[in-house]
Amino acid sequence: MWTVKVVSLGVLALSLSLELLYRLLCRLKPSKTLNEVLFFPSEVACVEHIFSPTSAQSCFCLLPHGVETSFCRLLRHILSASSSLDLCVFAFSNLDLGRAVLALHSRGITVRILTDKDYSAISGSQIGLLRKAGICVRCDVGSVYMHHKFAVVDNRLLITGSLNWTLTAVQSNMENILITEEPDLVLPFIEEFQRLWMHNDPARYHRSGDQTPAE
Template sequence: MLLNVAVKQFVSILNHLVKVEALSCNSRPATTGRSKGSKMWSLVSFVTTAAVSSLVTIGVVKYLDRKKDKSQEEGTKEEKEYEIAQRKLQFRKPEKIWNTVLFFENGVTTDPELASLKTFVHYLDSARATIQLCLYRMSHWTLGDVLLKKFNKRRGLLIQIITDYDVFTSIDKGTTRLFRKCFDEGMSLKVRRSKSHMHHKFAIIDGEAVLTGSLNWTEQAFTGNHEDVLVTTNPLHVDKYMQRFRTLWRNSQDPADLMAK
């Protein structure tokens, strides 16, 4: 559309110049052939300059049109890819299970279709590529066994764990044994050492879903406390947790380095 406008504008300029020159010639007295030739050359020169300028303008307009069309195509392609990714995510992680809130009341969720511990086992067992845990305490061996079995069975599965330094080095063996077992089995584990405790309790599954809330991964939390857990596949929320995990991971230490000191 912009190209058509530019062409029409150029033609309009030429017509206007011809009319102006015709009127000018009619209103002036006769001139010599040399003078006529000079004026004609000036007109031709002006028209040529206008033509070149118009062609340049047309070229710029065509380039901008192509760039705009390409940008629109890329935008449409990204939207389609996002829609496809969301449909696949919905297939792998159904809305009812993966976008909900669990309230644990002395070991029983308020949703009758979701058994507390079985639900957590399902979340962990569904992982295909990565499980990233940021936990203050983890001493529930049922969950630990799921991690260990899945890690040893599924080659290529990456399990990363971040915990608090004081918890990992605690003399309370019940608190540290499971973390150390995971580390000894070859899982990637780091400890966060700072003036304040690393008190997070969240898990990221395949970079697609987050489990977060008040729940430490202990038997007491699952069977004796009032706890809550939010489960979500919202990309905006998942991305924020991914960024936080990466930051904590960079600023945490390998247990082997601590033991060597």
């Protein structure tokens, strides 16, 4: 009988020690790199609280409030920028995403947008408004689509996937976005953005006398 009790106490002590050790190791681990996957369509809900947290409670629009959707997460990541946003997107017509980019610009964040020439001119595109606000936009002038959909926040956070920055993509289509701080994934996108940005520099076309620059 005593033997059973002693063995039971021993097992209990061992499991407690292991749990304590596990908790200690968890504490010692370096902070986790951000990795997140979002799927769309996103539930339609009010996003006012993301733009102005203090006035959210006074929003009387008819959309559901207090719902944390995929689109909310996307907006939060974009608005987390503290120094730069590099955006490379085929179609950009979503009003809330346009508002987010304008908010960053007004906070003094350096915003660069690279987009497709044909789609920048379609009805509802936000590109004209963003340019008017003073945001630097370059259009790909090649004969094929500039079909990327990625953004890099602060040269630190990559947002990439199938999602165009349109209302249809956010609210209707089946889409995905991967959000990551993994340097091995972020760096190639930084380099590709820089390559495309330089390649579509309007000054190149001025100098070469080639086609009219899109900027």
